[in-house]
Amino acid sequence: MQKFTFFNPTQIVFGKGQMQELDALVPKNARVLITYGGGSAKRSGVLDAVKKELMQSNRTVFEFGGIEANPKFPTLMKAVELARMEDVDFLLAVGGGSVMDGTKFIAIAIHAEQFMGKEEELLHFGFSTVPVENVVPLGTVVTLPATGSEMNNGGVISNGTDKLTIFHRDAFPVFSILDPELTYTLPKEQVGNGIVDSFVHVIEQYLTYPQNAPVQDRIAEGLLQTIIEVGPTTLANPTDYDSRESLVWSATLALNGLLSAGVVPDWTSHMIGHELTALHHIAHARSLAVLLPAVMRQRKDQKREKLLQYGERVWKICTGTEDERIELAIQKTEEFFHEVGFTTRLSDYGVSKSDIPAVLENLEKHNMTALSERGDISLDVSRAILEDSL
Amino acid sequence: MQKFTFFNPTQIVFGKGQMQELDALVPKNARVLITYGGGSAKRSGVLDAVKKELMQSNRTVFEFGGIEANPKFPTLMKAVELARMEDVDFLLAVGGGSVMDGTKFIAIAIHAEQFMGKEEELLHFGFSTVPVENVVPLGTVVTLPATGSEMNNGGVISNGTDKLTIFHRDAFPVFSILDPELTYTLPKEQVGNGIVDSFVHVIEQYLTYPQNAPVQDRIAEGLLQTIIEVGPTTLANPTDYDSRESLVWSATLALNGLLSAGVVPDWTSHMIGHELTALHHIAHARSLAVLLPAVMRQRKDQKREKLLQYGERVWKICTGTEDERIELAIQKTEEFFHEVGFTTRLSDYGVSKSDIPAVLENLEKHNMTALSERGDISLDVSRAILEDSL
Structure with a gap:
């Protein structure tokens, strides 16, 4: 820590x-x-x-x-x-x-x-x-x-x-x-935004490298598991109090400072996502669902140990080679986003390769040229992430 | 909740x-x-x-x-x-x-x-x-x-x-x-007190009945797993910073209100333990190590679902009949207390059956006649717990 x-x-x-x-x-x-x-x-x-x-x-x-x-x-x-x-x-x-x-x-x-x-x-x-x-x-x-x-x-x-x-x-x-x-009267789309936004808040404080923070890790994993359990249930049954209250409490705990106490987070998906929202009016959570899987794939080596831990503890993935387990964990993440009504492709929002330079320009303008827990996501890496998410 | x-x-x-x-x-x-x-x-x-x-x-x-x-x-x-x-x-x-x-x-x-x-x-x-x-x-x-x-x-x-x-x-x-x-210079006995005290703080807010509190449950399980991991390590290597810092942070989070937010706790071991400390000068944590296993056994039926969950998630006990799994979870708890230097027998402190009535009298004096998450631990049940712990 x-x-x-x-x-x-x-x-x-x-x-x-x-x-x-x-x-x-x-x-x-x-x-x-x-x-x-x-x-x-x-x-x-x-x-x-x-x-x-x-x-x-x-x-x-x-x-x-x-x-x-x-x-x-x-x-x-x-x-x-x-x-x-x-x-x-x-x-x-x-x-x-x-x-x-x-x-x-x-x-x-x-x-x-x-x-x-x-x-x-x-x-x-x-x-x-x-x-x-x-x-x-x-x-x-x-x-x-x-x-x-x-x-x-x-x-x-x-x-x-x-x-x-x-x-x-x-x-x-x-x-x-x-x-x-x-929150019962919220449109499904908004509930979905909440599910994905809070899920990604947890992931971005957790999915870095081992930081000798076993308590923070397990609180994060507990929140992820809970959001995965209650997200689809509360979408299907908006007035089911039990699942809604768990979603509400999870969303609050996801970003109250507890998860990032003592650890270095990685806000890459949020930071690139803000530019997509500003330039292309993609709802905040929708931008995260597109970017997070691409960040995971691009940063597979830097995040290897935590991706394996995430796969094992959150998705119960215990067999296969390391690369297979990591890829499966990423696919499970994408499937979860799909299940709650989200696309994980930027092109579904009409954004194409030719739009990427403007996003990178905005990142540069906002000094987002050394993102991630290691400060090594340059604009070139951000470009690769964006291209991967198309 | x-x-x-x-x-x-x-x-x-x-x-x-x-x-x-x-x-x-x-x-x-x-x-x-x-x-x-x-x-x-x-x-x-x-x-x-x-x-x-x-x-x-x-x-x-x-x-x-x-x-x-x-x-x-x-x-x-x-x-x-x-x-x-x-x-x-x-x-x-x-x-x-x-x-x-x-x-x-x-x-x-x-x-x-x-x-x-x-x-x-x-x-x-x-x-x-x-x-x-x-x-x-x-x-x-x-x-x-x-x-x-x-x-x-x-x-x-x-x-x-x-x-x-x-x-x-x-x-x-x-x-x-x-x-x-x-905390490096603490005597081993004191470090042990901290390990057991914080472990039991978590357990007494968690081990009740299912209360639709998946987040609180998982935070509790995460703290228990961490204390089980780092407790023996930090006792063996008092100046190992990594394990000591995890113990310190776990002990703080064990009783800061987060685990009991929205759930009914069961402070039975603490309440009976206070009387053992007052009457027989048994250190607080030592009284808990004696009482908790007895509470678990006496309350096996009332706590059945959570005992099974505790066994599975904290101790990875997944096979056997329900009763076998519960008994194994209790034994694992006792073994953990032994591992960090604690006895789980009241008689080791020179307390015998004839001392129990005075403990019960004190409980009555302090209005502790309806303990537990269900308020159904009468003085008779407390007597059974104390006898079981001898």
């Missing part, structure tokens, strides 16, 4: 009917801005339920809807302006990863005095914490289990053809309400 | 040389009381290293040594008086579970206005949070991986022949420094 700091102060409030805790969780007398997405929170009645809870105590409540998938900087700045004008002192994100990520940006930007008028610069700190002192506290009511944003302090924000990350120590949600029943 | 709240704000600072973070972690200008145990922190030089770090900034530092194993109320009250007299506003526990547990009591008691002069009453809230508002913040430097106290908000305090629990939402350490190298 590497030496590490693990810190995660988010209070998780999990289970059926936990919305009723909201009144106790949000400060009394707060000036609350509820943020949400494209309207499904409204249609499903979740937004009304949230407001009803907040109104139980003396609070002033504002609303900001319309945060899009891959939340956009200009949209979020409108919320920042509203929050500044109305002197908002608590943010409540009601939605999935995009709403939660966007709300973290809003929380950081509201009092970012030294960035006033040039808030775009807040997006240029990458994996470093943004230098802002006064972050507005936020809570979340999660309607889509996928990104783990409900229990971490990071977000991904889009600006033109850039997808950029922000982090802040104070951007952990104070609380996150996770009621699996709130 | 049951609905649950998970909250754990402790910052873990893990790895070689992390003591150097101490100056940044403790507030400047603080009036710090360092608490420690029987002197090993002094002899090993850890205490001096701690003081050196604290002195890097303007702080007033006091010391309170002599907190014993199974920390005693009268001892702790002396520290409370010192802290009150010196207006201490930060506590730093340097030691293992007893020092950390005791320091949590001190933190709670210092400003417990309504309990002034009758602080014993703080020990009578059991698993409920103690009704005190102003808890003094505490940090820890861990020298013995065992109890998980470094990442939870509970403690066990002895008073006469009572071993009593305290909990407070604000009793989580603000930070815990876990440098595996600090």
